[in-house]
Amino acid sequence: MRQVRPAAPVAPWLGGQKRLHPLLIERIEAIPHRSYIEPFVGMGGVFLRRRMRPRLEVMNDRNGEIINLFRILQRHYPQLKEVMRFQICSRREFERLRATDPATLTDLERAARFLYLQRLAFGGKIDGVFGVSAGTSPRFSLARLEPLLDAAHERLDGVVFESLDWAELIPRYDTPDALFYLDPPYFGGEADYGRGLFDRSQYARMAEILGALKGAFVLSINDAPEIRALFAGFLIEPVRLTYTVSAGQGTEAQELVISNREALARLL
Known part of the structure; x- marks a missing residue:
């Protein structure tokens, strides 16, 4: 393990773990591991904020x-x-870029387009609305963005990038020294990140694959009776949080942090 300077996500993301990441990172960093893999990395809300770097890191x-x-x-x-x-x-410009097919752009143009849209879309959802309103400053400003990009660029040095189905990725990188952090779509919101990418049947498959894991895992998800039943064979830790959208009133919610018992035994 090597200590590194943590970085913040360069843009908002639906389910970005803004409230839960301190607890998750505490759990992750307490588990000995030599490789760290995130099958659902999103904008790296947990990945980038970790303070310790193992020999291998994989973003997927x-x-x-x-x-x-x-x-x-x-x-x-x-x-x-x-x-x-x-x-x-x-x-x-937001509407023009949102209507542009990314397949017609170079990889560099695609990256700039995606970052611009993510910074300006309300709630971090590109298919939503232009997220600038009276009394608030826009999230897109190169002067404000550049320090975030600098830190993320430094933190990404040596990271391996994959774009595989989670169920294909896990066996590829599973070893006794591996630690997986999983942040799948919330139960009831399986289509929030795009149609056809994830469906409800995959939770049962996930529990089965994680049950045979050689390494350790930490999984975060919303609290639902179906999730508790599927993952009943693992250690389940309920966590109460308050979520807010824009300047709206806070909403109480309960999350679950789930781990395999073998990994959690090292924390006790």
Whole structure:
């Protein structure tokens, strides 16, 4: 393990673990491991904020726009900043880029487009609305964004990027020294990240695969009776949180942090 400077996510993301990440990182860093793998990395809300770096780190997501952004941020950071340098915060530009097929763009242009949209979309959802309103400053500003990009670029050094189905990724990297952190779509929100990427039947498959895991895992998900039943063979830790959207009133919710008992025994 090597201590590193943590970084913040470069854009908001649905389910980005803004409230839960301190507890998750505490659990992760207390488990000895030599490789760290995230099958559902999203914008790296947990991955980037960790303070300790093992020998191998793997970021995976089925969303190719995410992996392309991180790969460009790692390998072509100066060019990415140059592409974004003269970008303006504009509803018309937001709508134009959202309507643009990313397949028609270069990888560099795709990364800049995705980051721009993620920064300006309400709630971090590109298919939502332009997230600028009266009395608030826009999230897209290169002056504010550059320090975040600098830190993320440094933190991504040496990271392996994959874009596989989670069930294919886990066996590829499973060893007795591996630690997986899983942040799958919430139960009841399986289609929130795109149709066809995840369905409800995969929770049962996940419990089965994790039950045969050689390494350790930490999984976070919303509290639902069906999830408790499927993962009853593991250690389940309930966590109460308050979520807010924009300036709205807080909503109480309960999350579950689930781990295999072999890994958790090392914490006791």
